[in-house]
Amino acid sequence: MSGPCLTRRDFLQQTGAAGLFTVLPVFRQEPVVRPPGATRDFLARCIRCGKCMEACPFDSIRFLGVSAGALVHTPYIDPLKTPCYLCQKRGPDGKDKPLSKFLRCGEACPTGALVKIVNDKEVLGKVPEQYKMGTSVLNRKICLAWQYDSCGECYYNCLLKDKALRDRPPGEFLESGTGVKPYVDPDYCIGCGMCNYVCPVRKHIAEVLMRRDRKLTLFEERYAAMVRNLIGRAGDNVKMPAIRVIRRP
Amino acid sequence: MASKTSHARKKRIRPLRRIVQLLVLAVLIAVPYYSQNPADWSPSRIVQGQMPQPTTAMVTGDTWSFGIGDFRLMNPVAFVEGWVSAKVIFLPALVAVLIPLGMTIVLGRVFCSWMCPVGLLLELNTKCHAFLKKRGLSREIAIPDFRYLILAIALILGFVLAFPVISVFDPPHVLGRELMYLFTHHEVSVMGVSFLLGIVLFELFFVSRAWCSSFCPSGGGLSLLGMKRWWRIKMSPEQCIHCRECDAVCPYGLEPMGLADQQNFNWTKCENCGLCRDACPTGAIAYSFEPRQQQFHDRAKGGN
Numbered sequence: 001m002s003g004p005c006l007t008r009r010d011f012l013q014q015t016g017a018a019g020l021f022t023v024l025p026v027f028r029q030e031p032v033v034r035p036p037g038a039t040r041d042f043l044a045r046c047i048r049c050g051k052c053m054e055a056c057p058f059d060s061i062r063f064l065g066v067s068a069g070a071l072v073h074t075p076y077i078d079p080l081k082t083p084c085y086l087c088q089k090r091g092p093d094g095k096d097k098p099l100s101k102f103l104r105c106g107e108a109c110p111t112g113a114l115v116k117i118v119n120d121k122e123v124l125g126k127v128p129e130q131y132k133m134g135t136s137v138l139n140r141k142i143c144l145a146w147q148y149d150s151c152g153e154c155y156y157n158c159l160l161k162d163k164a165l166r167d168r169p170p171g172e173f174l175e176s177g178t179g180v181k182p183y184v185d186p187d188y189c190i191g192c193g194m195c196n197y198v199c200p201v202r203k204h205i206a207e208v209l210m211r212r213d214r215k216l217t218l219f220e221e222r223y224a225a226m227v228r229n230l231i232g233r234a235g236d237n238v239k240m241p242a243i244r245v246i247r248r249p
Numbered sequence: 250m251a252s253k254t255s256h257a258r259k260k261r262i263r264p265l266r267r268i269v270q271l272l273v274l275a276v277l278i279a280v281p282y283y284s285q286n287p288a289d290w291s292p293s294r295i296v297q298g299q300m301p302q303p304t305t306a307m308v309t310g311d312t313w314s315f316g317i318g319d320f321r322l323m324n325p326v327a328f329v330e331g332w333v334s335a336k337v338i339f340l341p342a343l344v345a346v347l348i349p350l351g352m353t354i355v356l357g358r359v360f361c362s363w364m365c366p367v368g369l370l371l372e373l374n375t376k377c378h379a380f381l382k383k384r385g386l387s388r389e390i391a392i393p394d395f396r397y398l399i400l401a402i403a404l405i406l407g408f409v410l411a412f413p414v415i416s417v418f419d420p421p422h423v424l425g426r427e428l429m430y431l432f433t434h435h436e437v438s439v440m441g442v443s444f445l446l447g448i449v450l451f452e453l454f455f456v457s458r459a460w461c462s463s464f465c466p467s468g469g470g471l472s473l474l475g476m477k478r479w480w481r482i483k484m485s486p487e488q489c490i491h492c493r494e495c496d497a498v499c500p501y502g503l504e505p506m507g508l509a510d511q512q513n514f515n516w517t518k519c520e521n522c523g524l525c526r527d528a529c530p531t532g533a534i535a536y537s538f539e540p541r542q543q544q545f546h547d548r549a550k551g552g553n
Binding site: 041043044045046047048050053054055057058059062063065066072073082085087088089090094096099104108110111153156157194197198199200217218219220 | 280281284285286290291292293295296297298299300301303304305306309310311313314316321323327330331334335336337339341342345410411412413416417422425426429430433434438439440
């Protein structure tokens with residue numbers, strides 16, 4: 001498996017001049033998405049105080065468990081459970097307003113392990129590469145929009161819509177009248193994981209049709225049949241959902 | 250009995266200390282309680298254009314690192330540890346550590362006796378320990394002071410491996426963190442809870458206050474910082490009737506009565522809890538607050 005892992009090189013850079021000792025088995029490497037603004041020496045600076053978790057207005061930040069070895073109690077974001085909402089508050093008009101001047105986790109961090117990032121969508125789209133949470137990567141083979149021309153939830157719900165996610169890939173010819181064909185612009189994507197969260201291509205959605213114990217939600221009703229069909233075609237060892245956040249080295 | 254007279258004579262310090270301890274515990278519970286986000290969310294609600302209601306609490310943190318907005322406090326040991334492992338000083342952290350550091354240097358290791366929530370827990374645990382001991386269910390074994398050794402090892406490990414070690418297992422922070430987990434994500438970590446439970450059970454059946462007196466690295470760090478403190482207990486030898494009431498209540502068995510006879514006293518371990526002061530029937534023990542206590546205490550300190 002390549003990509004989402006925290007590679008050894010990445011880890012060495014993050015821990016500073018740790019050298020030999022990082023090959024010890026206690027440093028089990030976890031494929032994790034860090035909160036926004038994680039510096040290169042994040043692991044050395046983070047004193048595991050938990051303030052970012054408390055400051056997070058949406059409880060998106062979780063902490064690694066004991067199985068993470070030396071990385072225990074360091075913050076991470078699991079976009080499948082709760083994505084990063086980039087400290088935005090949605091008004092009744094559907095427009096997002098920044099909750100605070102800076103992203104709250106970076107603001108709360110006492111040691112500078114997370115840097116302060118100005119909470120402005122213009123700025124958020126252009127934060128330096130190293131402070132991004134990651135980048136979304138789209139697998140067109142299992143994407144409902146690309147395969148069945150019938151989705152586009154990631155595009156509609158992207159917090160940096162039309163910048164990080166576009167409805168047409170630039171430079172590719174598409175017939176007029178086709179629906180949304182999502183395309184991730186890696187320059188703008190900060191890796192908040194909202195697309196990851198709303199992507200319907202997930203195993204439990206495919207299995208929801210078999211359940212009779214509760215009423216299906218609108219979301220499940222709309223996509224369950226298609227997703228089951230698609231996953232059946234794609235095979236077992238495919239990574240879901242179709243659009244995933246990957247931490248860059 | 251004898252303690253009745255002390256009631257009449259001077260105010261006891263323990264109720265005040267209990268109030269401070271309980272306040273800290275209340276803050277520790279209230280902060281994560283008010284920062285949690287109760288609603289559970291599903292992608293279906295997001296795609297319908299809804300967003301969860303944000304909860305923006307101004308107060309964050311626990312005894313390891315605390316903040317109200319931009320006003321921050323930081324445990325001096327956490328600061329030193331972060332400094333050693335990251336090898337850089339973060340300026341806001343340096344500002345945040347000033348108040349706790351000053352408090353420790355002037356007042357001594359008062360964090361342990363006045364604020365530490367685990368200290369409160371273990372203090373109450375001594376009563377259970379005494380109860381079991383009376384029935385012969387627990388026993389006392391002598392443990393040397395490992396605190397400085399553990400502190401040194403943890404700091405060296407932190408320096409070499411470049412990650413803070415004490416932050417992972419400092420008990421008051423473990424308690425604070427478990428409360429954060431509990432309220433924020435409705436789960437607790439098995440390691441943290443079993444660690445705290447292990448300390449409590451060990452002190453219940455073996456040595457009471459063993460963690461604080463022999464193992465706690467952050468307490469050891471605060472002890473070192475508060476070595477030259479201004480606020481100390483002071484014994485007036487002419488009033489002492491050698492009743493040993495103070496020796497009996499000292500949680501670390503420091504024998505403050507020896508001060509009356511100019512014997513050695515482990516000043517670094519004393520945390521100004523004031524139990525000996527409260528217990529003294531004649532009021533021979535009092536707090537003193539002087540920058541330099543050359544004449545009396547240094548003679549008493551001896552080869553400390």
